[in-house]
Amino acid sequence: MNAVVERGKHVKAAMDNGRMMQSAACRASAKSAQASYGSQAGQGDLPTEVWKKVKNHPCYSEDAHHHYARMHVAVAPACNIQCNYCNRKYDCANESRPGVVSEKLTPEQAVRKVLAVATTIPQMTVLGIAGPGDPLANPAKTFKTFELVAEAAPDIKLCLSTNGLALPDHIDTIARLKIDHVTITINMVDPEIGAKIYPWIFFNHKRYTGIDAARILTDRQLQGLEMLSERGILCKVNSVMIPNINDDHLIEVNKAVKSRGAFLHNIMPLISAPEHGTVFGLKGQRGPTAQELKALQDACGGELKMMRHCRQCRADAVGLLGEDRRAEFTTDQVMKMDVQYDLEMRKAYQERVEHERAAKVAAAQNERAEMSGEMSPITLLVAVATKGSGLINEHFGHAKEFQVYELSTSGAKFVGHRRVDVYCQSGYGEEDRLSAIMRGIHDCHAVFISKIGGCPKSNLIKAGIEPVDQYAYEFIEKSAIAWFRSYLDKVKRGEIQHVQRSDAAIRQGSLISAG
Amino acid sequence: MPFKIISSQCTSCSACEPLCPNVAISEKGGSFVIEAAKCTECVGHFDEPQCAAACPVDNTCVVDTSLPRYQGASLKRDPHERHAKSCC
Ligand code: SF4
Ligand code: SF4
Ligand code: SF4
Secondary structure (H helix, E strand, C coil), X not given: CCHHHHHHHHHHHHHHHHHHHHHHHHHHCCCHHHCCCCCCCCCCCCXXXXXXXXCCCCCCCCCHHHCCEEEXXXXXXXXXXXXXXXXXXXXXXXXXXXXXXXXXXXXXXXXXXXXXXXXXXXXXXXXXXXCECCHHXXXXXXXXXXXXXXXXXXXXXXEEEECCCCHHHHHHHHHHCCCCEEEEECXXXXXXXXXXXXXXXXXXXXXXXXXXXXXXXHHHHHHHHHHHHHCCCXXXXXXXXXXXXXXXXXXXXXXXXXXXXXXXXXXXXXXXXXXXXXXXXXXXXXXXXXXXXXXXXXXXXXXXXXXXXXXXXXXXXXXXXXXXXXHXXXXXXXXXXXXXXXXXXXXXXXXXXXXXXXXXXXXXXXXXXXXXXXXCCCCEEEEECCCCCCECCXXXXXXXXXXXXXXXXXXXXXXXXXXXXCCEECXXXXXXXXXXXXXXXXXXXXXXXXXXXXXXXXXXXHCCCEEEXXXXXXXXXXXHHHHHHHHHHHHHHCXXXXXXXXXXXXXXXXXXXXX | CCEEECCCCCCCCCCCHHHCCCCCEEEECCEEEXXXXXXXXXXXXXXXXXXXXXXXXXXXXXXXXXXXXXXXXXXXXXXXXXXXXXXX
């Protein structure tokens, strides 16, 4: 889609959201006085200083990811280790989605791009460097970029993702540049398991292989994590779940990283298809199913806050999570753009976002209050089509992903998202894609959309998934709880019978194109 | 013998470039190349040729057999050898 048209659309969407916000705020006003962030949307058991730092960070706060955007700049192509799930002919599979080569930028080009995006997307609050290789294997380019951005756009938060091998050597620079958050990918703390994931590392001018390599890597990762914690720099840990290799072991990893001060653990499914050309892909190593992933996340949940909204973003992603606008910001386009960094405009916009966010929380709070007193052992999953802002505002046919919520009498809890291929192709629905979408949300009882066509509607009903469009453009959590209440009522009256649904597949294909 | 980069396999990841102790590696037309005259196979600096050890694509940084043997390089990789020589 043409960039200008696309931008126009977003302005309109923002205005629509503004209207929504007002009306919802009125409806919610009665109880909003005691409204606080619900446990799932908010602070949870995070310490207050940590919560303050992350509450507007789309990658760290489930709630913020509906409202704030991030971008990555691909300035770091080199890597110092080899992972079996990565084929560096393409992007890094661990921090970015595989299959497409990114445009490599110099630090100067990167800064220009950051300013162009920040001007166009005022809710862009976070800049990350995550490869396509390892940022700390490219320290000069990475730190130069951060320095230039800190100077030109001081309100933007900086974050860094690394495999951790070089981390202990760079802690002082990370602290000096006031990098807000660091993410380390830690897939094992047992070198025997590590040897199955990492064929080699390059360390101190030497190539190490097998258990030796994995031992050095895990020691350096954990040491790096400890050093970050000592200096009070927030650190999240990413792990790739590889069935039969590290799946059970990740519970151990979870304990190890928690005890060393990680504040968030993000377990992501292995993405591996033969066409990606990775060692795992070629060997036929499968990724986990949706329920396997959720079960592992649940098993780790008690230990440390789990992140479930990770999109395994590309090293050059731009925009809200799940809504990639990078096609609007190619180097050619960025060079042509008229860039005026306006801090005040950004602040004003973000204040409006905060109002909207508070209204959303209040609405969900109200709805939860209505349900208090209800007792039912039923829990079920529903899928939601959204473009952000916490609203049900996407057509079934246009959805690139569905967000999944677990509903119970204690409310609606976000548990993950499912990527799908867009069903509607220039006005026509594609049969194959519809069945793939249904496989992707097969464990859900209902799907919430702003609009849906007759044909997919009847197919969904046949598959036992209820298409729900009566809450179009309303807040997700509030609507999901309201629907769940009526569901429980119908079960009580004997109109419907509650049945468990089966598992769903995690999409392995290469990734959604922007636009 | 100096090293060379098989350009059809190079992913231009740039991992090799900063590691070369002799600044023999540079980018040319989207791929990386080694200037044969500058390459010492890393003898005297490191135990392994750095470009080959760091390159993610196997058999991309390889010995260039088409060129005459490099004068200063020894097949026995003793990192101290060259040092010893230059001291005397
Ligand atoms: S750290 Fe990233 S770029 Fe490096 S090998 Fe692993 S997945 Fe690939
Ligand atoms: S072998 Fe060593 S000296 Fe020769 S190009 Fe590679 S890194 Fe440079
Ligand atoms: S390390 Fe290998 S792939 Fe990377 S630039 Fe050098 S020769 Fe090319």
